[in-house]
Amino acid sequence: MRLDWEMLDVRARSGNHTGVARLLLQAGEEERLAFGKAVEAGIKGAGPDVWWRSHTNPAPGYALAVIGTARSAAKAASLLRHRSLRAQWREIPMDRFLALAQARRLDWLGDLGTRLSRPTPTGSDWDNGEWAFTAAIMRAGGVEPPVTEGVTRFWLLRLLQPYGGHGRERPPLNVRLRDDPYLDLLLPAVFDIDTLGTAVTHSSWGEPEGRLTAAHHFPAAVASLVAEGRLQRKVVLAATIDRLVRGDTPNALRPFLQLHDELDPTADEIAAHALGYARMLAEGPGPVAALSQRVLRVLDDTGRLDVETLLDTSSAVLLRKEKTMVKVQISWLERVAGREPGRAGEVFETIAVAFGHPALDVQERALVLIGRQLPHLGPDVVARLADASRVLAGDLPARAAELFGGIVPVTGPAGVPSLPPPVESAPMPPPVANAPELAEEVVALLHDQSGVRWERVLAGLVALHAAGERDALATALTPVLDRYPARFTDVRWNSGSPLVCLGNAMRIASGAVPQDEIQQHLHNAVEVARHEGRRGGLGSKLSPRPDGVLALRAAELAVRLGDPVTPRLVATPTRVNGSLDPATLLERLSRAEAEQWQPWPFDLEQALLRLPRGATPVEVTAGAGALVSPAGRRFAQWLASGGLPDPVSERFVQYADQNPPGGYTWDAPVSRRLVATLRPSRHDGLLLTRQLLTHEPVKRPKYMPRQFKDIPEVLAMVLPHHREVAAAWAVGEIASTADQGQRGSARLLPLLADGTGPVGPALAAALAYGFCAKHESDRAAAVDAFLTLAAGTESFAGAVGAVLGDLCSDSVVKLGRALTALTDAHRSGASAAVWELLAAALPPLLPTKVRGVPDLLELATQVAVTLGARTEIPGLADIAARPGSSRLTKEARRLRTTLVS
Incomplete structure (x- = not known):
């Protein structure tokens, strides 16, 4: 029977691995080699319906076809790495896979295993099933795995798994380590390669209940192999100390700290690594430094720690943020001064380094200690201590002046820089110049939906279409549409998204589809918004949230691009924060009137909502009054009425439900959350604001809300001069950075601070939550926003402080x-604003x-x-x-x- 791809494919899709192997084994080697091209074409040509919608995934059968026909290790590795086939490595029947390789007498099997593991993916892109597959190939080929981060990580992860295939319980971890053929090769890399400690930090996860003993805990398991002589104690201890000296993340270092405790080094072993411990004490993370301080004190108690090493190290330790550690170091130095009276001056000058610690109680502790010893110190030492006390803060400078007599005058605190005046937001970048640049911006938009990029894409698409660049648009945009069909096509998970609306507009602008074939739901959404001022609900798939305004504008663009006259967009902002200069809008509307076209309705409304607060220049008001077109008259009326009135924002408290045991439900794991309601103060005549200014939060806190996390600029630029509106919509999401540990949502805060408008309860709560966010990047964003507000906004910090105190x-x-x-x-x-916050x-x-x-x-x-x-x-x-x-x-x-x- 000759090899036939259709026959092999049928067997692979049905999961008949025996049948696939039999077909290949029955053929001769020349026929198998000739069949390799058909296998390659079949694998690369298989679409999603083959990989993911077949009754049985064909990947294991395809893998057998690869090893049964490939001419070289390079070709086999290339096909086995196919993204859809690779995801199923763990399902490949290794007995049949290796039997085919043996039947073909392949001399490159070891090379194949090495290629599959080098360069080795790291992180979550590789799993233990893939390591088992690759390791089996290398063992069969008689080669050792390369010592890379990925190989070491997943060798280790495989060892740490307490269960084998079909849920079978595996031997204790120390036995698994002892019996592993790669222990001597790969264990040293666990110590040498950064971040690998994270793989063992939670090594007890998944262990059977009651089985978590020393044998199942990685540090204890390694220590047990040291105790029995399987591993050399000197080598393992040196590697552990070296790992701690080099540093890493706290999670990555935790198992090595535990291993150090398990090894429990003697005074002789500590003395051999004294300089390493001293470096850890000065530079290591808190837990590492605490360990070093403990063991060095043991060494000092035996009289084997050099005083010079202690003093040099202490200068750095006394400025560490861990106050308990600093206080212990001060007490330690005090004992050394008593033990070494001849060096007391040096010791107390070292203690004076703590005068520069940011904590007042640490400064005070050092000052009191030095004050007690002052009569016993020489005048030169006292003078140097007095000079060092000039960095003291709070109420301590006055106490130092009293202590040192007339040597140190009472001086004010160190100067704190004042905030510079607020800087106007940067101007928008120049418009898109041509179709290739537009295509580049669209692709970039898929990876970062910034508000500025959205505005350039929308304006560029309309301008190029109006200029008759349909052929250029087709040439540039068609490949983008073809490459990312799922992002621009309406499917269940992205229905009504701005990108789907943009995809339709791109197809219309490039002539890919005629205007009358545009998706009906876009027509419906635009019509519903025009007649009811509504997004979402019956007849509209668009979001009722502020991000729905962007989708509506893109839908309007798609629906109206086929009009006899294509206007230019008038809502494109002039500043990157979304603000639109009134004079620029006057110029655009004057041009529209001269060229006899009208702006699209929602484009005009968005333009009006972006106009700055406050008085408009007289010449702009006069120019607007001279316009006679409907859009011009509306612009003039908007300016005359003072623009959008501030909506009413009020504090709202969400309370979580409790389950019978008294805990909070899984989807609302916080007791309460402060958010805000929103309602218009009066009708402003715009359709967009009916939903923008109306927000009623749900009664219970949401679990990990993330509606705006990836589009903060889009949210901020809808109403750049009414930042409380955006804050009211997003405060629950920003709150989750503090009460649920979510990351990234506070990026909105600096964008809101860059706008204008009063700071209401929503923005005050958002800032308070941002200050308490779990992740440093979110807290930094809150500080940036606070500084911007402090430079240009009066009396806002008290409201933030009241919320902070409440929470x-x-x-x-x-x-x-x-x-x-x-x-x-x-x-x-921002000292004045910080004081206002603290006082509240x-x-x-x-x-x-x-x-x-x-x-x-x-x-x-x-x-x-x-x-x-x-x-x-x-x-x-x-x-x-x-x-x-x-x-x-x-x-x-x-x-x-x-x-x-």
């Missing part, structure tokens, strides 16, 4: 996250036991000293009057003294 008072969000952000804002020059946030927090309140009081003291503030903080005097020496009481007294002195 943190019952730990809905974490106060500690906000401290760093507020400190950054203070140091950047402290009263609801003072009566609570929330962690971080003492730190907030400390920050308030620093800001108050900077500003010379004398504001009364309700409740502060009561806390300061409490007996005792708790940190809360001490910091309250410090702030109270600063405010009344």
